[in-house]
Amino acid sequence: MTALNELTASEAALVLASGEASAEDLMRACLDRVAKRDDTVRAWAFLDPELALANARAADAHRRAGNALGPLHGLPVGIKDIIETADMPTENGSDLFRGQRTGRDADCVARLRNAGAVIMGKTVTTELANTNPSKTRNPHNQEHSPGGSSAGSGAAVADFQVPLALGTQTGGSVIRPGSFNGIHAMKPSLGLVPREGVLMQSHTLDTVGVYGRSVEDLALIANSLSVFDSTDAFSYGGRRPDLVASPEDDLPAPRFAFLETPAWPEAEAGAREAIERVVAGLEGRCVHESLPSPFERILDYHATVMAAEMVPYYGAMIDASPDKASDLIKARLAAARKVSAGDYVEALLARGPINDDLASLLDRYDAVLCLPATGPAPHGFATTGSAIFNGLWTYLGVPCVTLPRLSVDGLPLGVQLVGKPGEDGKLLRCARWLDRELGG
Amino acid sequence: MTALNELTASEAALVLASGEASAEDLMRACLDRVAKRDDTVRAWAFLDPELALANARAADAHRRAGNALGPLHGLPVGIKDIIETADMPTENGSDLFRGQRTGRDADCVARLRNAGAVIMGKTVTTELANTNPSKTRNPHNQEHSPGGSSAGSGAAVADFQVPLALGTQTGGSVIRPGSFNGIHAMKPSLGLVPREGVLMQSHTLDTVGVYGRSVEDLALIANSLSVFDSTDAFSYGGRRPDLVASPEDDLPAPRFAFLETPAWPEAEAGAREAIERVVAGLEGRCVHESLPSPFERILDYHATVMAAEMVPYYGAMIDASPDKASDLIKARLAAARKVSAGDYVEALLARGPINDDLASLLDRYDAVLCLPATGPAPHGFATTGSAIFNGLWTYLGVPCVTLPRLSVDGLPLGVQLVGKPGEDGKLLRCARWLDRELGG
Numbered sequence: 001m002t003a004l005n006e007l008t009a010s011e012a013a014l015v016l017a018s019g020e021a022s023a024e025d026l027m028r029a030c031l032d033r034v035a036k037r038d039d040t041v042r043a044w045a046f047l048d049p050e051l052a053l054a055n056a057r058a059a060d061a062h063r064r065a066g067n068a069l070g071p072l073h074g075l076p077v078g079i080k081d082i083i084e085t086a087d088m089p090t091e092n093g094s095d096l097f098r099g100q101r102t103g104r105d106a107d108c109v110a111r112l113r114n115a116g117a118v119i120m121g122k123t124v125t126t127e128l129a130n131t132n133p134s135k136t137r138n139p140h141n142q143e144h145s146p147g148g149s150s151a152g153s154g155a156a157v158a159d160f161q162v163p164l165a166l167g168t169q170t171g172g173s174v175i176r177p178g179s180f181n182g183i184h185a186m187k188p189s190l191g192l193v194p195r196e197g198v199l200m201q202s203h204t205l206d207t208v209g210v211y212g213r214s215v216e217d218l219a220l221i222a223n224s225l226s227v228f229d230s231t232d233a234f235s236y237g238g239r240r241p242d243l244v245a246s247p248e249d250d251l252p253a254p255r256f257a258f259l260e261t262p263a264w265p266e267a268e269a270g271a272r273e274a275i276e277r278v279v280a281g282l283e284g285r286c287v288h289e290s291l292p293s294p295f296e297r298i299l300d301y302h303a304t305v306m307a308a309e310m311v312p313y314y315g316a317m318i319d320a321s322p323d324k325a326s327d328l329i330k331a332r333l334a335a336a337r338k339v340s341a342g343d344y345v346e347a348l349l350a351r352g353p354i355n356d357d358l359a360s361l362l363d364r365y366d367a368v369l370c371l372p373a374t375g376p377a378p379h380g381f382a383t384t385g386s387a388i389f390n391g392l393w394t395y396l397g398v399p400c401v402t403l404p405r406l407s408v409d410g411l412p413l414g415v416q417l418v419g420k421p422g423e424d425g426k427l428l429r430c431a432r433w434l435d436r437e438l439g440g
Numbered sequence: 441m442t443a444l445n446e447l448t449a450s451e452a453a454l455v456l457a458s459g460e461a462s463a464e465d466l467m468r469a470c471l472d473r474v475a476k477r478d479d480t481v482r483a484w485a486f487l488d489p490e491l492a493l494a495n496a497r498a499a500d501a502h503r504r505a506g507n508a509l510g511p512l513h514g515l516p517v518g519i520k521d522i523i524e525t526a527d528m529p530t531e532n533g534s535d536l537f538r539g540q541r542t543g544r545d546a547d548c549v550a551r552l553r554n555a556g557a558v559i560m561g562k563t564v565t566t567e568l569a570n571t572n573p574s575k576t577r578n579p580h581n582q583e584h585s586p587g588g589s590s591a592g593s594g595a596a597v598a599d600f601q602v603p604l605a606l607g608t609q610t611g612g613s614v615i616r617p618g619s620f621n622g623i624h625a626m627k628p629s630l631g632l633v634p635r636e637g638v639l640m641q642s643h644t645l646d647t648v649g650v651y652g653r654s655v656e657d658l659a660l661i662a663n664s665l666s667v668f669d670s671t672d673a674f675s676y677g678g679r680r681p682d683l684v685a686s687p688e689d690d691l692p693a694p695r696f697a698f699l700e701t702p703a704w705p706e707a708e709a710g711a712r713e714a715i716e717r718v719v720a721g722l723e724g725r726c727v728h729e730s731l732p733s734p735f736e737r738i739l740d741y742h743a744t745v746m747a748a749e750m751v752p753y754y755g756a757m758i759d760a761s762p763d764k765a766s767d768l769i770k771a772r773l774a775a776a777r778k779v780s781a782g783d784y785v786e787a788l789l790a791r792g793p794i795n796d797d798l799a800s801l802l803d804r805y806d807a808v809l810c811l812p813a814t815g816p817a818p819h820g821f822a823t824t825g826s827a828i829f830n831g832l833w834t835y836l837g838v839p840c841v842t843l844p845r846l847s848v849d850g851l852p853l854g855v856q857l858v859g860k861p862g863e864d865g866k867l868l869r870c871a872r873w874l875d876r877e878l879g880g
Contacts, residue, residue, distance in 0.1 A: 304781070311782025312789055337782050341744070342751025344781035349752055 004029035008213040009075050009163040009220055016063075016074045023063075023074030023118060027056035030076050030120065034161045040142055042135045043156035045081040046088050047121035052076070055118045062116075071244070072224055073116030078156050078165035080149075081122040082129050082199035083208075085109055092199050093125040093134060093149075095324035096317055106197025108166065108208050108225050115224040120162050123152030126384060128314060129168060129201055132328045133381045138180060140411055144377040147177035148384030150209070154181040157211040164221050165211040170201050170306060172373070172390025174209030175402045175416060180377035180385065182404040182412025184435075185211050186218040186428075187390075189421045190397030191236040193222070194229035202309035203234065204348065205302075205394050214440070215432040218401065219243040222424065234397075241425030254366035254430040256282065256417070257289040261370055262296050263388040268375035270408040275371050278406070278415055278438065286369055291357050294350050301347040302391035307336035308344040347395075355396055359420055367430040368418040372402040376411035389416065399424045401431040405438035444469035448653040449515050449603040449660055456503075456514045463503075463514030463558060467496035470516050470560065474601045480582055482575045483596035485521040486528050487561035492516070495558045502556075511684070512664055513556030518596050518605035520589075521562040522569050522639035523648075525549055532639050533565040533574060533589075535764035536757055546637025548606065548648050548665050555664035560602050563592030566824060568754060569608060569641055572768045573821045580622060580851055584817040587617035588824030590649070594621040597651040604661050605651040610641050610746060612813070612830025614649030615842045615856060620817035620825065622844040622852025624875075625651050626658040626868075627830075629861045630837030631676040633662070634669035642749035643674065644788065645742075645834050654880070655872040658841065659683040662864065674837075681865030694806035694870040696722065696857070697729040701810055702736050703828040708815035710848040715811050718846070718855055718878065726809055731797050734790050741787040742831035747776035748784040787835075795836055799860055807870040808858040812842040816851035829856065839864045841871040845878035 004026045007015065015021050031049050038044065059074040084090045084106040091097045109119065124136045129149040136151040138144040139159035146155040150167025154177030157165050167174040169187045178185025186209055193208040200206060210221045223243040229235040258279045264272075279286045294301075310333065318325045318333055362368070374386045393400045398421050402414035417434065419427030444466045447455065455461050471489045478484065499514040524530045524546040531537045549559065564576045566588040576591040578584040579599035586595040590607025594617025597605050607614040609627045618625025626649055633648040640646060650661045663683040669675040698719045704712075719726045734741075750773065758765045758773055802808070814826045833840050838861050842854035857874065859867030 308781030309785050311780075312786040315782060337780060339781040340751075340777060341748030341779040341781045341784035342755060342777050344784060345749050346752040 005033045006160045007163065009217040010214060012075055012163055013071070013073070013220070023056040023059040024053060026074065027052055027076055027118060027120065030162055033159070037139070037159055037161065041137055041139050041155050041159050041161070043123055043152040043159065043161060045091060045093070045122045045124045045152060048088070051087065052118070052120045059116060059118050070114060070116030070224070071220060072112060075117050075164060076120040076162050077112055077117045077221070078120055078123040078153050078162040079109060080153050080165070080167050081125045082168060083109060083166060084197040085119060085122065088119070088122050090122065093127045093129065096321055104197065107194035107229065109197065111225055111227065117164070123150070123156055123165055125149050126151060127326055127329055129170065129173060129199060130329050130332065131384055132326045133384050138377045140182060140377070144379055144411065145180065145381055145384055147180035147377060149173040150177050151384070153211050154178055154183065154185070157181070157213065158183045163213060164217060167209045167211060168198060169207050169209050169390065169394055170205045171302070171394060172387025174207070175372050175390045175400050175414070176385055176387055178211060178402040178404070179372040179412065179414035183211055184214055184218055184404060185209060185402050186222055187394065187400045188222055188424050189399045191232070191234045192424055193225040194227060194235065195232055196229060200313050202306055202313070204305050204309060207394065215401070215403070215428055215435050219428050236422060241423070243425050243428055245425070251429050251433065253285060254433055256286040256367055256369040257361055257365040258286050259289060259291065259368050259370050261389065261392060262299050263374070263392065266374050266386060266388050267371055268408070271371055271373070271375040271413055274406045274408055274413055275415065279369070287365070289361060289365070291354070291361065295354055295357065297350070298354060298392040298395060299388060301350050302395035304339055304343050304347040305395060306391065307332070308339045310336050351396060355421070358396065358398065362420050367427055370416050370418065372414040372416035376408045376413050393418050397421050399427045401427060403431060403435045403438065403440065405435065405440060445473045446600045447603065449657040450654060452515055452603055453511070453513070453660070463496040463499040464493060466514065467492055467516055467558060467560065470602055473599070477579070477599055477601065481577055481579050481595050481599050481601070483563055483592040483599065483601060485531060485533070485562040485564045485592060488528070491527065492558070492560045499556060499558050510554060510556030510664070511660060512552060515557050515604060516560040516602050517552055517557045517661070518560055518563040518593055518602040519549060520593050520605070520607050521565045522608060523549060523606060524637040525559060525562065528559070528562050530562065533567045533569065536761055544637065547634035547669065549637065551665055551667065557604070563590070563596055563605055565589050566591060567766055567769055569610065569613060569639060570769050570772065571824055572766045573824050578620060578817045584819055584851065585620065585821055585824055587620035587817060589613040590617050591824070593651050594618055594623065594625070597621070597653065598623045603653060604657060607649045607651060608638060609647050609649050609830065609834055610645045611742070611834060612827025614647070615812050615830045615840050615854070616825055616827055618651060618842040618844070619812040619852065619854035623651055624654055624658055624844060625649060625842050626662055627834065627840045628662055628864050629839045631672070631674045632864055633665040634667060634675065635672055636669060640753050642746055642753070644745050644749060647834065655841070655843070655868055655875050659868045676862060681863070683865050683868055685865070691869050691873065693725060694873055696726040696807055696809040697801055697805040698726050699729060699731065699808050699810045701829065701832060702739050703814070703832065706814050706826060706828050707811055708848070711811055711813070711815040711853055714846045714848055714853060715855065719809070722877070727805070729801060729805070731794070731801065735794055735797065737790070738794060738832040738835060739828060741790050742835035744779055744783050744787040745835060746831065747772070748779045750776050791836060795861070798836065798838070802860050807867055810856050810858065812854040812856035816848045816853050833858050837861050839867045841867060843871060843875045843878065843880065845875065845880065
């Protein structure tokens with residue numbers, strides 16, 4: 001029998017519902033794993049075992065009392081430490097926020113609690129969710145990076161320390177750690193999940209994402225977070241698909257458009273060969289395609305938007321306490337200040353035509369298939385790895401999923417699927433099909 | 441009896457409905473006035489009298505046939521020459537577009553035609569609706585500017601050459617010519633009127649506005665243009681007030697907050713004295729107020745946004761044919777390219793807090809009252825005058841109206857009222873009350 005802490009969230013929910021185990025049992029199993037592995041993996045920025053157990057016991061009491069239960073009832077969730085939590089510190093991976101306790105839950109955390117989730121602790125983020133590497137190590141090989149910026153969330157889920165976690169993506173901060181750590185990850189459409197209470201780096205890009213151990217896990221947690229936020233101009237109204245619905249629906253086998261993307265020249269040979277084997281194995285179901293101009297400029301567009309918007313959100317606070325910021329982020333800020341407004345507006349305006357071209361492609365295919373990273377997790381800790389296969393999709397605001405189905409040089413590598421904005425439910429159905437096809 | 445071409449649009453509509461005069465009679469009166477005055481005022485970029493008369497006769501035939509009539513039936517309207525018209529050229533005041541015929545109506549022009557309006561001709565715009573002065577002269581004194589960029593629309597309505605006209609405002613291009621030419625003008629809320637088919641200079645600022653000879657005229661034409669445009673992220677959905685409704689409603693006498701605004705130090709002594717007499721005359725109905733920080737930086741914020749967005753819209757086309765652009769606009773483009781993206785994003789983000797402060801003020805008052813310009817129309821043609829009392833409101837996207845009720849040095853000066861975004865109907869009711877109070 002699988003250890004409680006190694007179950008998928010969907011499996012654990014069934015075990016808790018059956019009464020075979022309690023939320024406290026599940027939390028103890030997770031905490032035991034942390035106790036054994038934390039010296040090596042270092043995934044947590046804050047973890048108070050007594051608080052976590054008390055929260056789990058409260059969930060059990062709620063269940064025993066016969067109260068209504070949410071879909072995440074009793075499931076532990078790790079929260080990236082740039083997302084506010086009422087009962088835990090929120091330090092944003094930065095000395096600028098050392099010891100900060102805001103005393104309130106971010107909207108997404110409140111929704112998790114409402115769905116019954118037990119907030120286990122805060123997971124390590126790189127400094128201000130930027131590129132300065134963190135203390136966290138890749139659980140598959142501690143000589144390698146877990147990626148960033150959602151380093152702790154990716155590593156903790158991969159290492160069976162927690163079944164579910166939240167991350168955020170501005171460049172590649174959800175999908176890349178998902179690929180590097182060999183787990184399932186989803187960056188939803190921009191506007192699916194409220195960002196209130198999440199450290200803002202770029203309003204055009206920042207997206208709350210989720211980690212789990214199966215496509216069903218991603219759907220389960222993302223569905224609890226999908227809601228319109230009237231205070232966020234990027235949140236979308238209108239119909240919201242039920243991401244969990246129709247798990248056994250009779251979707252015809254999907255067709256995929258393989259895109260090398262302009263990041264392809266940066267990919268390692270092993271990663272290229274691995275993804276091309278997937279494409280070949282899918283035979284007629286996956287076709288090499290391309291997108292017209294100005295798609296080839298998309299990497300620059302993303303970098304321009306990310307840099308420009310960092311200035312008002314981070315500039316003043318780093319200037320006020322430069323001793324509390326790394327040289328790396330100060331250098332990035334200095335470079336960002338040189339971006340011209342004209343280039344930035346041009347980059348924003350280019351999204352429309354590129355999204356139109358992508359939508360036309362996705363009228364003919366069910367999803368785009370592409371690499372999620374240039375290769376497996378890099379050796380050493382000089383960088384968190386390249387986000388070049390992620391920023392382009394973050395820029396477009398489209399939903400992305402990575403499936404842990406490849407291996408290169410003994411390390412995990414994902415397969416990334418990309419859908420139309422707002423069609424997160426369809427993307428998850430395609431992902432479930434492909435995940436099974438690839439042996440999941 | 442008032443000559444046909446001197447009637448307000450609202451009066452002319454009644455005359456046409458009664459059968460006392462035809463649309464052709466009205467158009468002939470307007471064309472006669474143009475024939476007499478065009479050498480002096482030079483308000484038209486394109487005017488084909490036979491085409492205008494044919495369009496008027498078509499309106500008369502439509503009426504005689506007993507067909508349904510729109511609220512603007514038979515009324516001549518002048519269209520600023522940056523707005524596309526199917527049957528007339530659209531030259532954008534620039535050699536870059538000399539002779540351009542797009543063969544299609546802008547959305548707002550199509551809506552005017554659907555409401556029964558007779559498009560009379562295209563009115564002069566400054567070069568690309570920017571600051572390079574045009575050939576048009578102020579009808580009150582030909583040694584003075586008519587303002588800009590909607591120079592021809594403002595001058596033609598003031599000179600009784602046409603009862604109604606469209607303009608556009610990015611800085612102060614609707615309200616300032618309204619004030620300088622001594623007529624009623626309205627820049628609606630950003631998002632009230634579709635911009636499709638209008639030359640884009642700044643998506644954050646560009647707003648289609650209207651000219652008339654009374655507040656009722658403004659309501660009449662603006663109401664025909666108010667519609668949601670799903671292709672424009674700045675167009676707003678939800679409830680749209682009927683701007684014409686309740687002309688005799690029992691609105692209690694409104695209360696006004698007088699704001700000097702950060703532009704006040706630039707105002708001429710005569711203008712300051714004139715507006716302060718209005719404030720004093722309103723006694724308890726108008727109170728000196730102020731807005732907190734960051735309102736004092738609003739002039740810079742507007743200038744930053746206007747410059748930054750000009751780059752992608754105008755940069756490439758001016759670079760491609762620099763001989764077809766003035767030195768003035770080339771110098772503005774060069775300066776705009778030096779604006780940093782960080783400053784631009786900061787300027788965009790500052791709108792929210794300032795609009796919140798303004799909304800709080802307008803919870804206690806019905807409208808803001810302020811100067812519409814630094815003084816009357818400037819002497820000579822070196823500039824179109826300062827837009828410093830307008831850009832701040834364009835930046836906030838709030839509705840503005842100017843009433844031609846002041847005179848300084850023998851030239852007209854308006855009184856500007858400003859409301860909450862989307863509350864154009866309430867602003868027009870306040871404007872009608874004040875217009876009567878000031879002798880309209």
